Amino acid sequence: LAKTTQPISMDSYEGQEVNITCSHNNIATNDYITWYQQFPSQGPRFIIQGYKTKVTNEVASLFIPADRKSSTLSLPRVSLSDTAVYYCLVGPRDDKIIFGKGTRLHILP
C-alpha cells in the first residue's frame, strides 16, 4: 500500500475554505485516493474518493493532478463542526484500509 504524508495539524477560521494536501509518491495504477473524517470517540466517516482529476460531492472536493502523486481535499466554508481528524488513504478499491496519522483540523470562531 502506498504511503501517504499529510500535515499533522491545521488551523482555520469559520467560513474559510480549507485545503488539506496529501502526498503519495508511490501510488499504484489501480490505487484510489479516499478521504475519511473522524470526530472524537466516533468511527471514521467517508468523505470522498477519486482516481484522477477532480471529484466533487455535497461535502467536499478532491483535486488530483495528472501524476497522481498528491491530492488535495477542499472543504468549502468550514464551520466549527468540521473540527476533526482527516485521513488520506491510498489503495485499491475494496481492499483493507490502513490508516496513516491523519491531519487534525481545528476550526476557530
Added chain:
Amino acid sequence: GAVVSQHPSWVICKSGTSVKIECRSLDFQATTMFWYRQFPKQSLMLMATSNEGSKATYEQGVEKDKFLINHASLTLSTLTVTSAHPEDSSFYICSERGREGSDEQFFGPGTRLTVL
C-alpha cells in the same frame, strides 16, 4: 447506505476477565468485516480481517489467541479480548466493506474498553 452498530458502546472490566464486543451490519450482509484499535491521540490500527464462515486474518503483531474473532453470520462479527489487561484499554472500531464496487467502508461507532 449500510449502517454498522457496535455493542456495548463502552465497557469497564477487571484485569484478567474476557470481554466480547459485537459488530452488526444492520442492512447489508457483510462477508468481510474489519477490526481496528485506536489509542488516545493516535490513528486507527488494523487488527484483523473477519471473514464470514472462515478464520480471521490477523495483522502482524496482533495476537490471535488474545483477540478472538468470530464471524458466524453475515451480519455479526464478534471480537473477544481474552484475559484483558490495562494495556488493552482502547477504542475498538469495526467496519464493513460495503457492497461490491462501493467507494467506502462503513464504520461502527466504536467501543471504549477500560481495563482496571
